[in-house]
Amino acid sequence: MALYGKLETDVEIKALAEKFHELIHQKPHHISKASSDKIQGVELHEGEWGKVGSILYWHYVHEGKACVSKRVIEAVDEENNSLTWKEIEGDLSKHYKNFRIKVQCIPKDKGxxxxxxxxxxxLHEQIPDSHTFLQLCVDTAKDIDAHLMGYDNEGSCIAAKA
Incomplete structure (x- = not known):
């Protein structure tokens, strides 16, 4: 069993790639509005929202347990709507020496x-690959998509206009 691991998946969404990227990059503290059962809150611990080197403190639920994560924004690629966080402290650090989450939002003709x-x-070979954390990321992405699709391009609630 290898100590190094890499898991990848794709999630098809209806929202624009730029809007999704903007939310997770510039406004991660709004993710709890979209996915409150998974993400309880994101606080700016150090730096500025969306800036490389800034440190965010996440409160989330994983496998039914309240968890915390202190992550640094390691890389941002605006052109490719890509963002990378590196875990520096928290519950994931109990099992992993290094842990990175990269999210790239790729535009399609529709969505x-x-x-x-x-x-x-x-940290050791008995730790399973992080499939459940990947599923948490997938489920959160779907929640964000549903949240974004409830608003028009100006940020107004579509349902309120009906």
Missing amino acids: SVIHITLEYEK
Whole structure:
């Protein structure tokens, strides 16, 4: 069993890639509005929202347990709607020496594809690959999509206009 692992998946969404990227990059503190059963909150611990080197403190639920994560924004690629976080402290650190989450939002003719990559180094061989955390990311992406589709391009609620 290898200590290094990499899991990847694609999630097809209806929202524009740019809108999805903007939310997770510039406004991650709004993710809890879209996915409150999974993400309880995101706080800016150090730096500025969306800036490389900034540190965010996440409160989330994984496998039915309340968890925390302190992550640094490691890389941002605006042109390719890509963002990489590196875990620096928190519940994932109990099992992994290194843990990175990369999210790329790829435009399509209709909607987008969210490509999620987890790269990690386990502390020991008995730790399973992080399929459940990947599923948490997938489910959260679907919640964000549903949230974004409830609003028009100006940020107004479509249902309120009906």
